[in-house]
Amino acid sequence: MIKVHTIPGGIHPETHKSMSNGSAAERIPTPDRLWIPVSAGLKYESEPIVNVGDSVKRFTQLTQPKHAFAVASHSPISGTVAAIEMRSVVAMPERQVLMIAIDNDGNNESERRAPMALDELSGAQILDRISRSGIQGQGGAGFSTQIKIAASKQVTHLIVNGVECEPYITADDRLMRDYSDDIMLGIQCIAKAMQLTQITLGTEDNKPQAFEAMQNAAAAANINMQWGVVPTKYPSGSEKQLIQLLTGQEVANGKLPADLGILMLNVGTLAAIGRAVVHDEPVTERLVTITGEACERPGNYWVPLGTPIDALQTFAKDGAKAQWIQGGPMMGVRVTDTTAPITQVTNCLLIQPAVKSTSEMPCIRCSACYEACPMQLLPQQLLWHAKSNNEQKLKAHNLFDCIECGACDYVCPSDIPLVQYYRAAKDELRAAESDRVRSEHARNRFEQRQARLERIEQEKIAKREARKKAAEAKKAAKQVDSDTTTSDKPKAGLLAAAMAKAETSKAPALSAEKLTKQVSNLEAQLIHQQQLLEEAGDDEKRAKIDARIKNTRIKIDQAKAKLASIDDQEQPNA
């Protein structure tokens, strides 16, 4: 046991853990159709490497990363690729992403695996196996584990995160109790591949059985570990907070845990690593806590990735009225579309009864939020400045250090959705920043273009001058030579004609007549576009056409305005 430090702030919500941690994990019946997002990490793109109609087995690779931070997906079942289309995911309700549908053929065939004992694997082999298994952080953030490891070159200390501080969730608790061997395998893999000298388990004091199971497993596997049991408090399981609790150090602003020589991995991630490396099994399922006040049989379940939430409707007591939340109640995401699938970040599905809405009251500056903030921010000041969008003050109050843990929001007696204000403010500032960069860039390009045009113009003039001079010189020479030839006369005529032509083309192009024509053309175009809009099926097309209509309208307005100004000029006294 190591000495545990303290962290400021934090809250003690009801944990509700005993609802779901009573029995070992069960397996749900495999649904008929799974939907696997092509880009598992959502932010970073992969591309499908199967086609509709292909038959796949369990563990068949379905996608290939296109971006370094993207991860591959593998089929959790055997069957056929039934469709590849755009669907909703929980994490991004405003947008659809490409998904692969696999129809279950019930044969449960697997691709041949190549299991190997840990002793036979070299460090490089271990890392290679991790990188092709498509492992994401299982704690909820979903960052590519391979990248996290790759970014931790100088690391000597592995912290195993078994804290699970969010209320209701018990997946890690059950995993540590029932699958501690897998976790130990994962630890050994990482320790070997990265030549670690120190391994620490961090867990909360409300999981004594899990702690014991882990100690036994470590003894059995002959792993030398340190044990840190932290008091139950939210958000102790957050990376920065757990590092502070176990080592007393803070991850400096703008730095990574790796800069302290620390790599932190969640127990679920480690179990996945263990299976991937030793059994050569990519991640195709995960342990999900299905629980909540409106849940029929709360507990932990192995759910194949890609299972639509709809397939789990039997867990909801009151079907239609229940509200689903993916993740815990503190940092989870409201499920707005139950066709969305389970992914590697779905550590919990919380089924809550519909409750009556509350209203936000004014902030009374009671400081409860400040007392609760583990990052030692001043949430009430952040709120104040977020409302007025005061960029300078928001930065001075370290808005971007907010980990969106929701502790402040939880304690606020005025029910102010603080975290939403912070998220909005962060997005606002980020967008403003990227707009600034973008417009700076556009300005440069514009100015460079102007300069280039200018230069070309200058060069042209210079050339013309040079030619003229040359011609004159020639002429003079010719004059001297003989006075008889008058060959440049036709040339001068040509020049004059060209000049006249240029003159006319420069003349104001838009007469009233032309403008009227343009307006009527545009109006016809508008009517056409509106028809298109009515016919358009999906939202995406609609948005496109909408944008076009807007554009046309603007143009009509402009043309009309110009027309009006011409009219004014023509009849000033009308």
Added chain:
Amino acid sequence: MLSSPFIHTKRSTPWVMQQVALALMPAIVTSFYFYGWAVLSNIVLMIIACLAFEAFALTLRKRSLVSLGDWSAVVTALLLAMAIPPAANWWLIVVGAGLAMLLAKHLYGGLGLNPFNPAMVAYVVLLISYPVQMSQWIDPAQSALSLSTTLDIALFGSPIDQYTGATALDAVRHNAGLTISQLAEQNPATAWGAPHHFVSLSYLLGGLYLLARRIIFWQLPIALILGVLVAGVFVYDGSSESALSPAMQLAVGGTLMGAFFIITDPVSSPTTTNGRLIAGAFAGVLIVVIRHFGNYPDAVAFAVLLVNLCAPLIDYFTLPRTYGHSKAKRATDE
């Protein structure tokens, strides 16, 4: 889209306000014991007046009257009612309520936006405008006022003079050549065991309840008390020029009420931990300084308002050091 978290503490702002009101109960009961109905008439009239003004202001500002139920007006009413002399005339109460609700609260935008403690603003304006009425304290050594006498005085304006007496702070202020111990013999209000000591004690009790419930934080009251004690030492030597003893400074006037109920008003006080310590200590010192050198009998209201004035500045200089940052920033840094 609606953001996490999806669970929330049961505490609500009305609940917090109710707890403050509840914590005032011991003081109300003790005062009732000593001053009789005079206290209750203050409280009842003040609550009615404050709610009426709050409703008026909300209507004027086209806000929902639902906010009447947030109990903040009631708490202000209770504090103001306890701060002014018992059996105050109804018009004094109405004026006070109007000042608190309109001038000090809604003019600044209502709950949460007032830079000054509304009850104290009203108290100070009343004190300056009606010094006579505001210093007529019933002498608790005589028997407590009956309901009919109270109503006569409060509603129909019968004279109160026959029931009033000099408070401890008045006695010291008008001290003509007596040492503090002689003063105590002559005027029991300045001796230990006077009725108002029990009232003070019940504020302490209520304050401890709020502390235990973590509705107020310890820094403000403790720093204020320490401030009073430390500053009190410098002005106390027992002679005829001396102030009351430091311990007595705590027990008289509004010190403890100020420490636990006034300076702890979250809206108008600094919010950072160090800021609270500074503000509390500053208020404590100011209380003693104004009592000793100033012109008014009690100083809590003035001290609190001065501290309120400094609150933004104190917050500015006491931003906490955020996790992972090497030093605290100033609120204007980039």
Added chain:
Amino acid sequence: MVELLALLLLTTIFGVVLGYANVKYRVEGDPVVDQIDALLPQTQCGQCGHPGCRPYAEAIASGEAINKCPPGGQPTINSIADLLGVDAPSLDEEHGEESDIQLVAFIDEPNCIGCTKCIQACPVDAILGAAKLMHTVIESECTGCDLCVDPCPTDCIEMIPATDGRNVARWKQPDLIATSERGIVHD
């Protein structure tokens, strides 16, 4: 008399100081124009009636209305108003509407005849192509100014919503003191 002399002395001193400062601290160029230009979106679309953002910035500096830039919309107007210390007017719709979606030009490549007209129109050189060869728009460089659409003789350029992250959904502030429907459980 003494007073008069004192005043005279003071005016002289201040006069000298000011005169010196004028020479010593003279700022080259016109910083207000630069500051305004920095706030304009640099779409270079000309909707404001000027051939680009900088000319409009110059016009504003010499007194033109600040509400003529549709791409910048209200935020830009607000920040210019802030800079100049004037009240922020709302956008002058005559010059166009503010759009929520950032559009970029898209060339329907099969229909492009390689006439280079759009290249000449693009103020920021976001179009790639050569005479008689197919053209294409570099999305990340396109400011969505719309200037290339009209010149195209085959009408093969259309404005589509940008897909390079400029239109990703953002968190919105909840409505002020409105009922929130978070449906939070109080425990």
